[in-house]
Amino acid sequence: MLQRIQSIYLLLACLALYALFLFPFAHNVYMDGKPSTVMVTGVYEDVNGARTHTQFFVALTVATVIIGLVPLAIIFFYNNRKRQIALCYGAILIIIGYSFWLSQSVKAVMGGTQLDTHNWGIGLFLTTISLLFIVFALKAIQRDEKLVKSADRLR
Numbered sequence: 264m265l266q267r268i269q270s271i272y273l274l275l276a277c278l279a280l281y282a283l284f285l286f287p288f289a290h291n292v293y294m295d296g297k298p299s300t301v302m303v304t305g306v307y308e309d310v311n312g313a314r315t316h317t318q319f320f321v322a323l324t325v326a327t328v329i330i331g332l333v334p335l336a337i338i339f340f341y342n343n344r345k346r347q348i349a350l351c352y353g354a355i356l357i358i359i360g361y362s363f364w365l366s367q368s369v370k371a372v373m374g375g376t377q378l379d380t381h382n383w384g385i386g387l388f389l390t391t392i393s394l395l396f397i398v399f400a401l402k403a404i405q406r407d408e409k410l411v412k413s414a415d416r417l418r
Contacts, residue, residue: 267341267407272400273334279393280331280358287384288369301369302386303327323368330361334397344408351401355394362390 283303290300299317300307306318333354340347 267403269347269400269403269407270338270341272396272403273338276334276354276393276396276400277331279389279396280327280334282389283327283386286386286389288365288386289373289382290384292373292382294373300384301372302384303365306372318372320368323365326361326364330357333357334393334400337400344404344411347404348401348408351397351404354397355401358390358394358397362394365390 287300287302292299292301294306294308297308297310299309300314303320304324305316305320307314308317309315333350337347337350337354340350
């Protein structure tokens with residue numbers, strides 16, 4: 264039953280988390296007089312017209328890869344909907360903690376620099392989008408569970 268709608272939602276949640284590698288959290292932020300971009304892999308600065316990777320977020324990058332696999336793994340528990348529901352709740356908690364870690368990392372890098380709305384990147388919203396997709400998948404799984412229980416009552 265991999266063709267269910269919750270599989271699509273969980274796949275979209277996975278893709279939203281992996282899109283963090285493509286889209287920055289903040290761009291064109293002037294730190295120490297140089298325009299910088301903050302991404303999940305680290306900080307990139309414009310040095311003499313070239314984009315240079317100046318700070319690396321190794322732990323954050325590894326965590327992003329692992330956390331991105333969680334919604335993908337939940338898809339394959341389609342035989343056990345109760346476990347799938349529990350894993351969805353766990354994934355929601357993990358992504359909330361991960362979002363907090365991301366925000367603290369960006370705040371530590373930025374120092375006293377304030378982010379304006381024109382400096383926001385798409386990456387700021389991707390964890391929220393993935394949470395939304397997991398909630399949609401959770402509701403669809405619960406709807407399936409309710410349907411199966413009502414069919415069992417009729418037998």
